[in-house]
Amino acid sequence: MFKSRGDSNIVYKCTVRLLEDTEILECEFHPSYKGKFLLEHVCQQLNLTETDYFGLRYVDSNGQRHWLHLAKLILKQVKDASPILFSFRVKFYPPNPLLLKEDVTRFQIYLQLKRDLLHGRLYCTSNEAAMLGALIIQIELGDYDPSIHVGNYVTEMRLLLRQTDAIEARIQELHREPVEGTPGGTGGVKGMSTQEAERTFLKIACQLDTYGVDPHPVKDHRGNQLYLGINHCGILTFQGSRKTHHFKWSEVHKINFEGRMFIVHLNYPEKKHTVGFKCPSGAACRHVWCCAIEQMLFFTLQSSSDACVYSGGGLFSWGTKFKYVGRTEREILERDGLLAPRDSQDEGSSTGGKRKASSVPATPSTPMTGDFGYSSLPRSTHSAPLEESAVPGQQLGEGEACTGGCLLSGAAVDIALCDHFRTITDDKPACQEYSRDPFEHSSTESGATTHVTHVSHASQPPDDWRPPALQPPPRPFSLLRAFVPSFLFVWLSLALAMLFLFETDWPLFRPLKRKPEIVSLRHHYYAPLKEYLKKKVVELF
Structure with missing residues (x-):
């Protein structure tokens, strides 16, 4: 399926699952192929030219x-996987998907958001969920026809993680009602x-707080379960149904990790702060960091x-280097003519040389343009407490991805993030209640700020909130390091010592040499050994 590279005749087969679970691609690749070739091949099969927003996800043997x-x-990345399975997913959710150039790209974003809604990653109110469900019905079934759409036809379509009779009835009602602004x-x-x-x-979807969020389970210093979300706005934390904190990219100075501790360095007008989150494992922490x-x-x-x-690195720890590949959002918008090109002087000053994490600019993302209001839909209050009548979360049936919040729905209850620890891979679903046992604390990186702060489970903080200072935990001992x-x-x-002894003629060493x-x-x-090395050096030169 790809052009030949090199003389190797070895071909490996892999399966790529698309955003619709029923659709897969069977692909082949040679050992010398890099990830870019496979992603470009998949995008080519889907007629996608705006490839920068998408990625391929896989699950390792652990x-x-x-x-x-x-x-x-x-x-090299999937050497232990058998069979080799990838999932084609949206990696970077655009802040304004309506600015995308191609209709086919917007359709793939729609499929991803539809999937997020079904598997509980897109948090919204009952009214918003009903409207989103009605829009999906309209897209896939067309206008309501009483001779075709009989009975409770919405039940046959899986739209939400929890579909009650009340919300299905509301979806049908919206599907039957004409668009506002038309006669009747x-x-x-x-x-x-x-x-x-x-x-x-x-x-509607791009206005929600959990738009583009794939929740990562973490814990604070008290052992309270949190879910960490990362999108174009910055880093968000959720506890149960509450959005507890939001660290904007303009406030983030540096991101690093040490062991199982994911660390965010913040710059506020008064002073700097450091916030830490404990991940379930070192591999999970590195994934969150990446x-x-x-x-x-x-x-x-x-x-x-x-x-x-770069992150970490020191006498007793291995540093991690991450090389960013691909275009940035600004470059994409400039290419499509949606932003004016940068000054050559600005470009030279902003991109010169390799960057360390501390020098990464923290400018805000491109602001969304256009009117995104929807008068008939109230905005969800994400920091409001979950009502007592909310239905508890259930185990997912997805083959891919929900590691965090899950949608719950009821007749008059806001849909909320579930309070269950979900570890769902692209292969096998699993769901278990999270453990309240606190993780061991690890230290910050060498040379980092001496105070590490952990986000507590407080309710929505005010705009001038600053995390309290906390003494850093002791550094974990590693025998290998x-x-x-x-x-x-x-x-x-x-x-x-041998060189000094045998190659010098110091009087101090003469008695020792005679032994x-x-x-x-x-x-x-x-x-x-000396003769052997001399011979090799002569042959080399």
Whole structure:
């Protein structure tokens, strides 16, 4: 399916699941192919030219999800997977999907949001959920026809995670009612074309706080379960049905991780603050960090050229390097003529050299334009407490992705994020209640701010909220990280000592050189090794 690269005749097969679970692609790739080739091939099959918003996700042998890195070899990333399975998903949700150039791109965004609504990642009120459901019915079934749409036809279509009789009745009612502004219009969807219904769906969905959020389960310093969401607006935290905090990209100075601790460095007018979240595992923490870095760079960088980010690194810890690949949002909008090109002087000053995390600009994302109001739909109050009559969350039936909040719906109850810890991979669904046992605390990176703060489970904070200072937890001891540098240091010291002993003629060393053990060491080991190295150097040059 791809052009031949190199002389290798080995071909690997993989399966790519599209946004509709019933649709898959069977692809082939050679060992020398990188992730970019596979993503471009999938987008080509879907006639997608705006490929920058999409990605391929896979699950490793330990059940950890990853985005396929476009600049790395495919085989190296999925070497332990059998069979090789990818899921085609929206990776970067555009702030204003109506600005997308191609209709086919908007349709893929619609399919992703429809999927998010079904699997509980798109938080909204009952009224908003009913309207979104009615728009899906309008897109897929067309105008209401009493001779065709008989009985409770909405039940046959899975639209929401929890579909009650009341909300299905409301969806049918909206499907029957004409569009507001037409003769007899009462604010329904009847009379909308497929394109109009799709655009209205996108208008409503992109205003929700959880638009573009894939919740990551984390814990605060008290062991309280939180869900971390990352999108074009910044980093958000949810506890149950409440959005507890929102760290805008303009406030984020640096993002790093240490062990299982995901750390956000914030810049406020008064002073700097550091906020930490405990992830279930080190691999999960690194995944959250990679997602946050990519989202931050995509929506804030002026240019993607030579954008590198580093985290960690020190005598007893391995640093992590992340190379950003692909265009940024600003570059895409400039290419499509939606933004004026940058000054050459500005471009030179903003993209010169490789960037460390601390030098990543934290400018706000491109503001949304146009009227996104929808008069018949009240805005959801995301910080309001969950009503007591809310239905508890149920286990997902999806084959892919809900690691966090899930939609619940009732006759007069706001749809809310579920209070269950969900670990759903692209292969097998699983759902269990989260544990309240606090995780061990790890330390911040070397040279970081000395105060680490953890977000508490307080209600929605005021605009001038600042996280309280907290002493950093003790640094965890790693035997491997301590052993390897010590081992290398000892052998390097011995090698230097041998060089001084055998290659210098200091009077201090003469009595030592005459000892039988040293003479034997020089004759049997040092001299042959020296001759061997000299021969190799001569052959090399």
